[in-house]
Amino acid sequence: MRAMRTLLGGTILLASGLGLLLLPPGAASGSPQEPGAVPAHHRQPPEGPLPATLSPAQFNDPVVKNAYAAAARIKKTLYQQPCYCHCDRSVGHGSLLDCYVSQHASGCDICMRETFYASEQQRKGKTAAQIRAGIIRGDWEKMDISRYDTYPPAK
Numbered sequence: 817m818r819a820m821r822t823l824l825g826g827t828i829l830l831a832s833g834l835g836l837l838l839l840p841p842g843a844a845s846g847s848p849q850e851p852g853a854v855p856a857h858h859r860q861p862p863e864g865p866l867p868a869t870l871s872p873a874q875f876n877d878p879v880v881k882n883a884y885a886a887a888a889r890i891k892k893t894l895y896q897q898p899c900y901c902h903c904d905r906s907v908g909h910g911s912l913l914d915c916y917v918s919q920h921a922s923g924c925d926i927c928m929r930e931t932f933y934a935s936e937q938q939r940k941g942k943t944a945a946q947i948r949a950g951i952i953r954g955d956w957e958k959m960d961i962s963r964y965d966t967y968p969p970a971k
Contacts, residue, residue: 854952856904857911858896861944866891869916878967880921883928885968886935887916893934896944897951901926930956932964 869888872881887894894913901924903909909920912930921927933956937947950956963970 855898855900855902856909857898857948859945860896861892862895866895866913867917869913870919872967875922877922879928879961879964881967882964882969883921883931884916886931887913887921890931890935890938893938893944893947894931897930897934897948899927899930900951900956903927926956929959929961932956932961933959 869891870884872884872888875881875884891913894916895911897912898904899909899912899915901915903915903920903924907920909915912927912934915921915924915927916931921931930951933951934947936959937950942950
């Protein structure tokens with residue numbers, strides 16, 4: 817009888833392990849987003865005031881300073897953008913703007929590249945929805961941020 821229980825227990829353990837191996841990546845993590853899902857963002861401009869972003873003066877790195885300066889200028893646009901570092905899952909951010917209310921963006925190349933992309937596109941007259949479509953397509957990944965190596969950035 818004891819051998820039968822051991823065999824049954826081993827079989828159940830093996831089946832459970834195989835079941836976990838066959839799950840798609842991320843399925844066991846409780847992740848709220850499916851692969852390819854767009855991270856959290858707002859589709860409309862805010863109805864009320866937005867939180868202040870951190871001051872660029874708090875940072876030494878010129879790229880970080882430029883990112884925080886850009887974020888302060890385009891808060892309404894960033895409020896409507898997803899952030900592909902997936903900070904919505906890891907720290908509960910609701911949009912790209914949230915990355916600049918704390919020091920999060922200062923250590924995140926993705927946040928900064930998306931912000932520089934959004935800033936440049938807004939200067940070209942693009943709407944927040946058009947910028948969001950570009951971010952979702954991954955256009956921000958092609959950003960050459962070398963012009964942001966000095967503060968203020970080269971024109």
